[in-house]
Amino acid sequence: MYINFWYPICTSEELVQDEARRAELLGVRLVAFRDNDGAAHVLSDTCIHRGGSLSKGKVIGDCVQCPYHGWQFAGDGRCASIPSMEGKTPPARAKVDSYPVHEQYGVVFAFLGDLPEAERPPLPYVEEFDKEGWRVGAPIVFEVDAYYERSMENGLDPVHNEFVHPSQGSPRVNEDQIDIQPNDWGAKFMVDFGYTAAEARQKIVEVDESANLRAGTWYTGPNAMVTGIYLPGGYSFVQYFFEAPLSGGRTRIYFINTRNNTLDPESDGWIVETNMKIAREDQAIVENLWPVQTPDTLTRELLTPGDSVIVKYREDLTDWQQRGWRIDWDQMQASEHKAAYAIPSPARRESGNWVLEPVPLLSEGQPVAAAKSA
């Protein structure tokens, strides 16, 4: 798991005005709430007084109030009030980490890291969102008992479709034809599947059975992925997946489906159903992969050219680790119940004096990096 990327925290609908909401991601606890203007904020959930959970408290005006002794924290993380010290200014150290937030596409995203704005990887842009002639569904959220990197790699694997997705006609791909194009924060591949007899397609349009289906996937950062499916005749589906690693073995997936056909709202139902059927086929596989997390060395799996996008993804993960962004999960697990960590927020680069320890990070050159790229 990596700091310094955008992560989905909850849907806009889930973040109700006047209610604090807990989210657990990357091994830490977060609290989300809306201020008086409805703007969403995401803070570290652990109260720096004596460890109260802010998400179990109340929202009072523009602040979230700890349920234990009533300290109030504003959206920027600063403690605005300590009731037992009435009339006194809270000490400078009374602050929790606050993360940059973008609420878009019906999802509350937070940048979990300390990079200044100019250096941050982008939040993937759903270009169909306001585009004429496209319909964008409400986010579909589901959880899987799988590690998020395993789930991402499943999406970057064009070969599995033939075996895992019979309802889609078991589309076959020639692994020599996988063409990978790197971009700033990830890579893209496109392939032709020599078949078109998918259930979904048959509902949309009658086309020449010999025409090819073109599809591809691109990822941005460790946890965001887009799949484009292009049917003959210009009928397209572009699907966005934003993955939230809840723990070392569970992932919450936010799925936004866009389409330039069958634009009537009545079709939303069967399109969601079709997609969830496919998602459940994938789920049955990724929930049973062993080990739960990807091995740290490529030599513990036998990869073939069909896995080339996955190899590229792992190279990028190694690159982000070498920048010092990979969380030292083993160390976090070893101190479970003993230490509360916070993901460092951008404010940590501007001021010191923080109460919580930052999450332990693997530093550049540690053995896992070398093994991954071996």
Ligand code: FES
């Ligand atoms: S623990 Fe939060 S106010 Fe005391």
Ligand SMILES: [Fe+2]
């Ligand atoms: Fe799949």
